[in-house]
Amino acid sequence: MEFTELLRYSFYAIILSVMLFGLLGLIIPILPGLVIIWVAALVFGIVEGFSSAGWVFFAAMTVLMLVGSVIDNFIMGASARQKGAPWTTILVALVLGIVGSVLLPPFGGVIAALLGLFGLEYYRQRDWRKALDTTTGMAVGCGGAVLIRAGMGVIMIILWLIWALRF
Template structure:
C-alpha cells in the first residue's frame, strides 16, 4: 500500500471518528497528512502539512471556545459538563457506542435537575448542552474536511510521490 492510500484511509477513518466519537478523528486526519508529507519526495509537501497544522490548531481551539461561551451564556456550568462526560464514559461501557450519548444527556439532565430543582429548566440546560456538542462536532468536522481538501489540492499539485 502506498502512503497516499494509507493517508486516504486514515483520513476517512478520522472523519468517521469525528462523527462517531470512538477515535480521535481530527488528530487522525492531521496525522495522515503528516505521514504523507514525510513520505513525499517533494519538500513542498511540508507546506501542505503546515497548512493542515494551522487548520488543526484552529479547529481544536474553536471547537471548545465557541460552544463553551454559548453554554456559559445559557447557564450550563463547567462542573455539570465534566460530570456528564464521566457518565458518558460509563454509558459507553454499559451500552457500547450509543451509551455515551445517552449517558451524557442523562448526566446533564440529572445534574441540572438536582442543581435547579426544576424539570423544565433542567431540560433547557440539557438542550443547550446538546446544541453545543453538535456545534463542536460540526466545527471539528469542518476542520477535518478542510484538512482533507488541503491534502487533495497538495496531491493534485505535487502528485502522489511514488
C-alpha cells in the same frame, strides 16, 4: 503506466481512504477523526518527504487538528452556559462524557454528558424543564461542534490534496 507510478497512486489512494475514514469518524464520538486525518498526512509526509511547501501544508493541518480536537468541548460548554448552567456543572458533565466514551463507545460519551448535565441541573434547580432546556442547549452545541469539526476535516483533506497533487 510504470510500476512505480502505479505504486505511488496506490499509496495516495490508501492515504485518501484513511482520511475519508477519519472524516466519517468525526460523527462517532469515540474516534478521533481529525487526528486520523492528521496521522495519514504525517505518514504521507514521511514517505514522500517534506518540501518547504509540504511543511506549510502540514503545519496548517496540525493547527486545524489541534483546534478542532478541543473546540467541540468549548462549543458544547458555551451552549449549556448560555442556558444558565454553571461552569462546574459543565465540567463535570464533560468529564462524565469522557468516562462514557471509554466505557460505552461509540455514543456513551454523549449520552453520559447529557444525562449528567440533566441530573446535575435538576438537582441544582429542582425544575426538570430548566434542566431539560440546559441539556438541550448542550445537545445543540454538540451538533454544531460536529459540523465545525467535519468542516475542518474537509479543509484538512483539501490541503492534503493540494499538497499531494501539486508538490
